[in-house]
Amino acid sequence: MRPYTEVAVGILIRGDGALLLTSRPEGKVYAGYWEFPGGKLEAGESVEQALRRELQEEIGITIGPAQVWKVTEHDYPHALVRLHWCRVTEWSGAFEMREAQQMCWQHWPVTVRPVLPGALPVLEWLAQERGLAFDPEILRNK
Numbered sequence: 001m002r003p004y005t006e007v008a009v010g011i012l013i014r015g016d017g018a019l020l021l022t023s024r025p026e027g028k029v030y031a032g033y034w035e036f037p038g039g040k041l042e043a044g045e046s047v048e049q050a051l052r053r054e055l056q057e058e059i060g061i062t063i064g065p066a067q068v069w070k071v072t073e074h075d076y077p078h079a080l081v082r083l084h085w086c087r088v089t090e091w092s093g094a095f096e097m098r099e100a101q102q103m104c105w106q107h108w109p110v111t112v113r114p115v116l117p118g119a120l121p122v123l124e125w126l127a128q129e130r131g132l133a134f135d136p137e138i139l140r141n142k
């Protein structure tokens with residue numbers, strides 16, 4: 001069996017309900033695709049620790065408490081990933097894109113695209129919570 005790559009992902013939700021999406025940097029697989037910020041767990045790290053480290057390293061903020069909300073899996077050609085989704089509503093520090101990514105606060109409907117396929121189920125749940133109609137398919141392509 002292919003081993004799972006464990007990934008911690010942050011759903012940062014601003015007071016006005018906007019969600020933070022970031023673009024994948026050049027040189028990574030799926031470069032230019034929009035995603036929620038996060039990254040792979042290192043040995044011995046909890047999901048919360050990995051998320052705190054990744055968000056510090058990649059976007060320059062320090063997050064408050066983060067608990068896992070959902071866990072999803074996605075089978076990419078490059079990896080079989082298990083995504084641990086954490087909702088984050090408290091953070092400090094100024095956003096600074098340290099990997100030359102772009103960031104974008106998104107209200108509904110989400111307008112950036114393409115979005116990483118592994119992030120689509122979570123967007124669907126978030127839309128459902130708000131009672132919004134949402135077709136993830138339109139976010140798959142440019």
Ligand SMILES: Nc1nc2c([nH]c(=O)n2[C@@H]2O[C@H](COP(=O)(O)OP(=O)(O)OP(=O)(O)O)[C@@H](O)[C@H]2O)c(=O)[nH]1
Nearest residue numbers: 007009035036037038039040074079081116117118119
């Ligand atoms: N950060 C993030 N990763 C996601 C999302 N959805 C999704 O399928 N993934 C997958 O999870 C994996 C995350 O790995 P990554 O390459 O971003 O992590 P990293 O920054 O630790 O990578 P590195 O080893 O290049 O430093 C990728 O395979 C990516 O395709 C998402 O919304 N956010």
